[in-house]
Amino acid sequence: MDSILELQRVTAGYKSIKGFKSLIKRVEIVLRDISFTVEKGERVAIIGESGSGKTTILRVILGLLKPISGKVLIYGKDLYSLPSDQKLQILRRIGYVPQDPYRSLNPVLKIKYIVGEPLEAVGVEWRHIEERASEVLKIVGLPQSIINDTAEELSGGMRQRVLIARAIIAEPEILVLDEPTSALDVSIQAQIINLLNSIYNTFKVTMITVTHDLGVAQYLADRLIILKSGKIVEEGSVDEVLRNPKSEYTKSLITSYLQITGINSLNNIKIRG
Amino acid sequence: MVLAVRAGGISIGYIDEEEEYIVWAVRGVDLAIEEGDAFCLVGESGSGKTTFASAIAGILPPHAVTRGKLYIFDRLAIDESTWNFNGLRGRVVSYIPQNPGTSLSPFLTVEDHFYYVLRDTLRYDREKSRKAAMEALLKVGLDRGVLEDYPHELSGGMQQRVLIAIALASNAKIIVADEPTSAIDANLRASVLQLLGRLNREYRVTLLLVTHDLASTSIVCNRLAVMLAGKIVETGRTISVLRNPQHPYTKMLLDCVPLLGVKKPLKPLPGEPIQVVEDKAICPFRERCPRAIDKCVEEPPLKPVGDEENHYVKCWRLTGVESG
Numbered sequence A: 001m002d003s004i005l006e007l008q009r010v011t012a013g014y015k016s017i018k019g020f021k022s023l024i025k026r027v028e029i030v031l032r033d034i035s036f037t038v039e040k041g042e043r044v045a046i047i048g049e050s051g052s053g054k055t056t057i058l059r060v061i062l063g064l065l066k067p068i069s070g071k072v073l074i075y076g077k078d079l080y081s082l083p084s085d086q087k088l089q090i091l092r093r094i095g096y097v098p099q100d101p102y103r104s105l106n107p108v109l110k111i112k113y114i115v116g117e118p119l120e121a122v123g124v125e126w127r128h129i130e131e132r133a134s135e136v137l138k139i140v141g142l143p144q145s146i147i148n149d150t151a152e153e154l155s156g157g158m159r160q161r162v163l164i165a166r167a168i169i170a171e172p173e174i175l176v177l178d179e180p181t182s183a184l185d186v187s188i189q190a191q192i193i194n195l196l197n198s199i200y201n202t203f204k205v206t207m208i209t210v211t212h213d214l215g216v217a218q219y220l221a222d223r224l225i226i227l228k229s230g231k232i233v234e235e236g237s238v239d240e241v242l243r244n245p246k247s248e249y250t251k252s253l254i255t256s257y258l259q260i261t262g263i264n265s266l267n268n269i270k271i272r273g
Numbered sequence B: 001m002v003l004a005v006r007a008g009g010i011s012i013g014y015i016d017e018e019e020e021y022i023v024w025a026v027r028g029v030d031l032a033i034e035e036g037d038a039f040c041l042v043g044e045s046g047s048g049k050t051t052f053a054s055a056i057a058g059i060l061p062p063h064a065v066t067r068g069k070l071y072i073f074d075r076l077a078i079d080e081s082t083w084n085f086n087g088l089r090g091r092v093v094s095y096i097p098q099n100p101g102t103s104l105s106p107f108l109t110v111e112d113h114f115y116y117v118l119r120d121t122l123r124y125d126r127e128k129s130r131k132a133a134m135e136a137l138l139k140v141g142l143d144r145g146v147l148e149d150y151p152h153e154l155s156g157g158m159q160q161r162v163l164i165a166i167a168l169a170s171n172a173k174i175i176v177a178d179e180p181t182s183a184i185d186a187n188l189r190a191s192v193l194q195l196l197g198r199l200n201r202e203y204r205v206t207l208l209l210v211t212h213d214l215a216s217t218s219i220v221c222n223r224l225a226v227m228l229a230g231k232i233v234e235t236g237r238t239i240s241v242l243r244n245p246q247h248p249y250t251k252m253l254l255d256c257v258p259l260l261g262v263k264k265p266l267k268p269l270p271g272e273p274i275q276v277v278e279d280k281a282i283c284p285f286r287e288r289c290p291r292a293i294d295k296c297v298e299e300p301p302l303k304p305v306g307d308e309e310n311h312y313v314k315c316w317r318l319t320g321v322e323s324g
């Protein structure tokens, strides 16, 4: 088996200054002793409530937050002990879709500059970038006509497509997505889920998705990693976890989810009439 | 039967900054909510849910314009362009905003939040407000200790429960809850929804719940309306709309909900929500509808569905103009 990404006992957090008087710097631990492996071509979802540390895990993977202890191995290389040029080279193989399409897009930049950025960063010639940008816009289902517009006028769903186009333009081998659908309506969410799966099938990427929504995870992953307060409380295939959850947190998540969507999933849950 | 809310041909728009045009967010809505109902308003982003909800709560911004009539318990609150919410706002109708994080002031304790609302609506003094606050916090399952806390010291779910408690303490007969679309997990969502449902049943508070998730209405609401581009396209008892959806838009919404443990493909229709500037009388779903016919350039009437009590749909395909 080819392990593409491995976290080994990662503990990470943020430096914080607590209180006005004591300007004592301390580190707020957010992730505790996190270990997991992602194989090539896998679809993995990291699930957890708000504040559980999901985005922080992605920061660690993306080379943006050095763990306090533990290792991050990408393609077998220890990310945080590589010289910076080699680190960059590895990170270029990862495409990233950040959380919150409303805040992640520079409102004054034209779409072609936003989408082309990862190629520009590695010095690709501009006319190639433009060509490639229009290719990926097509892949994500956006009209060519927006290439010279800014993002300001775009709907949430279109913004998310722009971010996905940017993430895939440099043909990454790993696609990392932070809550790719949680700012969207159910129908637009469904469009994006289908788009991501068609990208997965066409380009044979490895996909790591962060979400708070078990239902979405079921569609975007084959394996689940469940996080609670910065710790992994459960890990397993989607079927395994849904059918036979082990941790109390996972059990309650599933129960709540079934309650909320009770009407559709099976008629065994009482509906108010 | 007492009606808590009655809207007659209500339209609500916003005047554009340069005063060049009006964006009509709600367009000619007729709606009745009975006292004790738990009524859900469902629709995609921009469909006008918050606009309609804020009209009922009496908190439309000054640049909003209105037509038609809105009654809150027999009181005429909106009469064409005239608004009169005195004695209603905060007292009869209480509003739980969409975004708890930005709706609470970072400089006030939870106790202060209660006090300022209750002083203004019910003329309570500090002591009375504190007592009412403790009672309401108990109902939403929060410890009285949070009274001394500032909002940032509470989790998102706790902030939301504080807002619900404030609405409760004001003894409002109608609670309008604009559901957050932010990232809260199923546990939190279920507990907030269940709490609202319990308040509705045990205290007979009339509830208007706003959401974009059709499926999650079922545990709380007995009636619902599906809104699209400022119009109601389907309404009825929750059980009859969800079991027997009629409008192609309602059907699509249900086809898009991920179900746990059920592997079915999600079937969204292509296309994006539309923003309505011109108040044209067409079917708002026409451009995205797989079943559209020529007739759909005209606006269909809201017609009853079969023998179902109170189930109505706005679609030419279902009103006998053309079958199939």
Ligand SMILES: Nc1ncnc2c1ncn2[C@@H]1O[C@H](COP(=O)(O)OP(=O)(O)OP(=O)(O)O)[C@@H](O)[C@H]1O
Residues within 6 Å of the ligand: A014, A015, A016, A028, A030, A048, A049, A050, A051, A052, A053, A054, A055, A056, A057, A099, A212, B183
């Ligand atoms: N830049 C930062 N500086 C300091 N603390 C941070 C920072 N980013 C996050 N935190 C803290 O780390 C914890 C985990 O945050 P993180 O953003 O990883 O959670 P999350 O699971 O992604 O939550 P959400 O679902 O709300 O996005 C939180 O307590 C948060 O306050």
Ligand SMILES: Nc1ncnc2c1ncn2[C@@H]1O[C@H](COP(=O)(O)OP(=O)(O)OP(=O)(O)O)[C@@H](O)[C@H]1O
Residues within 6 Å of the ligand: B014, B023, B024, B025, B043, B044, B045, B046, B047, B048, B049, B050, B051, B052, B061, B212, B275, B276
């Ligand atoms: N204060 C405002 N000023 C001007 N236009 C507004 C204002 N609030 C809403 N609108 C416009 O009115 C329309 C309906 O918006 P509204 O907020 O009622 O929708 P919504 O259904 O609540 O959407 P969401 O699910 O995103 O909260 C939109 O086109 C929006 O841009």
Ligand SMILES: [Mg+2]
Residues within 6 Å of the ligand: A054, A055, A056, A099, A178
């Ligand atoms: Mg996050």
Ligand SMILES: [Mg+2]
Residues within 6 Å of the ligand: B049, B050, B051, B098, B178
């Ligand atoms: Mg809204």
